Amino acid sequence: MLVTMAEIMNRARAEGYGVTAPNVQSEDTVRAVIKVAEDLNAPMIIDVNAFIHPDLPWFIQMIRELSELSPVPIAINLDHGKTYEDVILGIRSGCTSVMVDRSSLSYEENLEQTKEIVKIAKALGISVEAELGHVGMGANYEVDGVSNLTEPDQAAKFIQETGVDCLAVAIGTAHGRYKGTPHIDFERLAQIVEACGDTPLVLHGGSGTGDENLARAVRSGIQKVNLATELVVAGKEELVEFFKDPNFDKWKLMPTFIKGYSDRLAHYVKLFGQDGKAWTR
Ligand SMILES: [Zn+2]
Incomplete structure (x- = not known):
């Protein structure tokens, strides 16, 4: 069942749980994500990057069809929409949701460009x-892990002025693999939750x-957790074992x-x- 991300996240917020948002790369991973959701009777958010498929309309249409056939609620979110065109x-x-990622721009530019998309998206449901704030790269964690963190009062103002359905916050996580140990600013998260x-x-x-x-983080008020690298690494680890057998079954x-x-x-x-x-509806 295809739903909006706001519907999934508002329920998660009200009932106090978190929802995974795995990044998919192919039909195989899309089917895997939907199967996990069905096996565990869970709502699911599928994150899709604009660059992941040479024919995005086809790819999204395929995900829509599989989601509509599934009994569990599924939202399709365009992850990191960096440009207006994306x-x-x-x-x-x-997509039933889009992320407008203008976190590298100034506050004013982020505000203005997000508002523009909200106006269009809201009209289309x-x-x-x-x-x-800006969630940086784990490879540059020494700098990215402590800079451009989300300011609670600014976040509240941003939500009010833009009308976004949800907000990604920078509290010490980073994309990709961490160089060093992640340290999460839970005090800041508590202030953001309170303000927002x-x-x-x-x-x-x-x-x-x-x-x-x-x-x-989920207990403290995060409703969506994006996962990409770790899922792929887990798949790779299975493959490393698989290839140790010189007579591996190519169909597997x-x-x-x-x-x-x-x-x-x-x-x-x-x-x-x-x-x-x-x-269910
Ligand atoms: Zn991200």
């Missing part, structure tokens, strides 16, 4: 995620952040990768308490 392509392709009222919050850079940190290549990817995703679905939370 976001419009996501909307036109059939599509949810909008924006980012304030009922608006659901998003955490990018879930991979490698650790179960304890992520479970605590993708299922082997998918097993690692799916098991890791299922682990987080349970950790965030989203299992059993699917609903």
Whole structure:
């Protein structure tokens, strides 16, 4: 069942659990994500990057069809829409949510460009995620982990002025692999949650952040956790074992990768308490 991301996140907010947002790369990973959601009776957010497929409208249409056939609620979110064109392509392709990532720009530019997209998306019944503060790269964690963190009062003002459905916050996570140990600013998160009222919050850079940190973040008011690197690494680890056998079964290549990817995703679905939370119309 295809739903908006706002519907999934508002329920998660009200009921106090988190939702995984795995990045998909192919039909195999899309099917894997939907199967995990169905097996665990969980709502699910599928994150799609604009660059991941040479024919995004086709790719999104395929995800829409599989989601519509599924009994569990699924939202399709364009992840990191960096340009106006990317976001419009996501909307036109059939995403039920778009992320407007203007976090590298000034506050004023971020505000103005996010507002522009909110106006379009709201008219079409599509949810909008924006980012304030900037979640950087794990490879540059010494600098990115402590700079451009989200200011609570500014976040509240940004939500009010833009009308976004949810906000990605920078509290010490980073994209990709961490160089060093992640340190999450939970005090800041508490202040953001307090300042932002009922608006659901998003955490990018879930991979490698650790179960304890992520479970605590969800308990503290994060409703969506983006996961990309760690799921792929889990798939790769299964493949490393698989290739140790010189007579490996060539037909089992993708299922082997998918097993690692799916098991890791299922682990987080349970950790965030989203299992059993699917609903029907
Ligand atoms: Zn991200």
